[in-house]
Amino acid sequence: MNPYAGRTERELAAAVAGWAKGLGPLVATAEEAGTMPREIFVELARLGVLGMTVPERDGGLGASAVAFALVLEELAAAWASLAVAVSVNSGIVAGSLVRHGTPEQRARWLPRLMDGSGVGAFGLTEPASGSDAASLRGSARRDGDCWVLDGTKAFITNARYAPCLVALLRVGEATADRPHAGITAFIVPLDAKGVTIGTPERKLGLLASDTSAVTLEAVRVGNDAVLGQVGKGFAIAMAGLDAGRIGIAAQAIGIARGALALARAYATERRQFGRPIADFQMIRFPIARRETELDAARLLALRAAWLRDQGRPFTGEASMAKLYASEAAQRATHLAVQVFGGYGYMREYAVERAARDARATTIYEGTSEIQRLVIARSVLAA
Numbered sequence: 001m002n003p004y005a006g007r008t009e010r011e012l013a014a015a016v017a018g019w020a021k022g023l024g025p026l027v028a029t030a031e032e033a034g035t036m037p038r039e040i041f042v043e044l045a046r047l048g049v050l051g052m053t054v055p056e057r058d059g060g061l062g063a064s065a066v067a068f069a070l071v072l073e074e075l076a077a078a079w080a081s082l083a084v085a086v087s088v089n090s091g092i093v094a095g096s097l098v099r100h101g102t103p104e105q106r107a108r109w110l111p112r113l114m115d116g117s118g119v120g121a122f123g124l125t126e127p128a129s130g131s132d133a134a135s136l137r138g139s140a141r142r143d144g145d146c147w148v149l150d151g152t153k154a155f156i157t158n159a160r161y162a163p164c165l166v167a168l169l170r171v172g173e174a175t176a177d178r179p180h181a182g183i184t185a186f187i188v189p190l191d192a193k194g195v196t197i198g199t200p201e202r203k204l205g206l207l208a209s210d211t212s213a214v215t216l217e218a219v220r221v222g223n224d225a226v227l228g229q230v231g232k233g234f235a236i237a238m239a240g241l242d243a244g245r246i247g248i249a250a251q252a253i254g255i256a257r258g259a260l261a262l263a264r265a266y267a268t269e270r271r272q273f274g275r276p277i278a279d280f281q282m283i284r285f286p287i288a289r290r291e292t293e294l295d296a297a298r299l300l301a302l303r304a305a306w307l308r309d310q311g312r313p314f315t316g317e318a319s320m321a322k323l324y325a326s327e328a329a330q331r332a333t334h335l336a337v338q339v340f341g342g343y344g345y346m347r348e349y350a351v352e353r354a355a356r357d358a359r360a361t362t363i364y365e366g367t368s369e370i371q372r373l374v375i376a377r378s379v380l381a382a
């Protein structure tokens with residue numbers, strides 16, 4: 001049964017916020033250990049969060065993109081590593097399966113992305129192909145009834161926890177004028193022979209979120225692994241990223257909100273020169289600016305999500321939200337550390353983690369530079 005049936009988007013987010021408050025010291029312990037306890041996915045499944053974006057006909061909640069953005073903000077305010085795991089699983093991976101999967105593919109994979117046994121992974125980036133996604137080299141070739149997959153996918157979020165990887169691979173040769181032609185999306189079971197998951201990357205932030213390379217060496221899959229049409233994978237990836245970028249905007253907003261809340265509380269209680277530091281304009285005004293930016297970022301993200309819910313184009317708006325929210329989060333977390341002074345630089349204080357976690361949001365799912373490119377294309381004639 002849908003535990004959220006009849007609830008408003010805000011009520012849904014409030015329920016998740018209530019659950020996230022109970023995470024308590026687990027967050028710091030998991031970040032220190034650099035891994036996420038798998039039981040957390042079971043809890044998220046019980047809450048319905050993993051299947052939020054999946055329609056009810058496929059066993060999900062069928063919640064709106066607005067609701068999902070609000071929920072991701074709550075998760076990120078509590079634990080940014082968890083928010084990115086959910087964003088990739090439910091935004092890009094489940095979202096791509098919902099939009100492009102056959103009934104058989106949806107029946108096979110969606111339950112495993114919703115039941116808490118794991119979270120899905122998305123494989124576009126390669127060691128030599130990042131912003132220029134169409135230059136990817138991983139390949140797929142036909143061999144009788146099978147496809148043979150080869151390549152290395154880099155920086156894959158959730159790789160260790162994922163039942164499957166939606167991997168973008170090239171079928172045939174690229175042409176100079178259409179480098180993305182031939183790129184095809186495959187659903188690769190990660191327990192298939194020939195799949196190797198690398199050792200987890202050691203990162204600046206988001207320490208409990210898994211980031212690993214995935215190598216495919218002569219991995220054999222059937223035709224039922226092709227997601228969408230052969231040669232149409234690049235558009236699937238781009239559409240998946242459009243949705244994913246709203247999720248990263250929401251994640252950045254949650255991180256910034258959490259850091260600013262801590263900074264406000266600390267500024268009110270910390271006394272220097274005989275009074276709370278919140279009395280000083282040089283503390284008050286920067287907080288006012290960053291709070292204003294935070295609200296603006298949230299409105300941009302909710303606009304993009306609302307457009308998506310209306311079935312209207314939202315590519316440029318998702319990039320605007322991701323660009324603005326991720327850069328506002330840098331300023332907000334920088335300020336939070338500054339307000340805390342020496343304490344803010346110490347591991348025991350959550351603002352230190354927020355500053356490290358926020359950094360990734362201007363990079364993954366398209367750097368700020370790529371967001372500007374996408375925005376420019378959406379507002380200017382080619």
Ligand code: CAA
Pocket residue numbers: 088122124125130131132133134155156157180234235236238239241242315363364365366367370373374
């Ligand atoms: N939706 C659907 N289709 C789209 C699209 C969109 N938003 N954007 C482009 N396309 C289609 C185009 O219509 C075109 O299709 P046809 O010519 O076949 O009709 C095709 O895709 C190629 O489009 P472009 O010529 O615009 O492509 P491009 O090579 O110039 O690159 C880009 C576009 C925006 C720079 C793109 O390469 C890009 O987004 N790069 C950044 C990659 C990225 O974000 N990587 C993140 C990795 S995933 C990650 O980080 C997840 C994680 O784990 C956290």
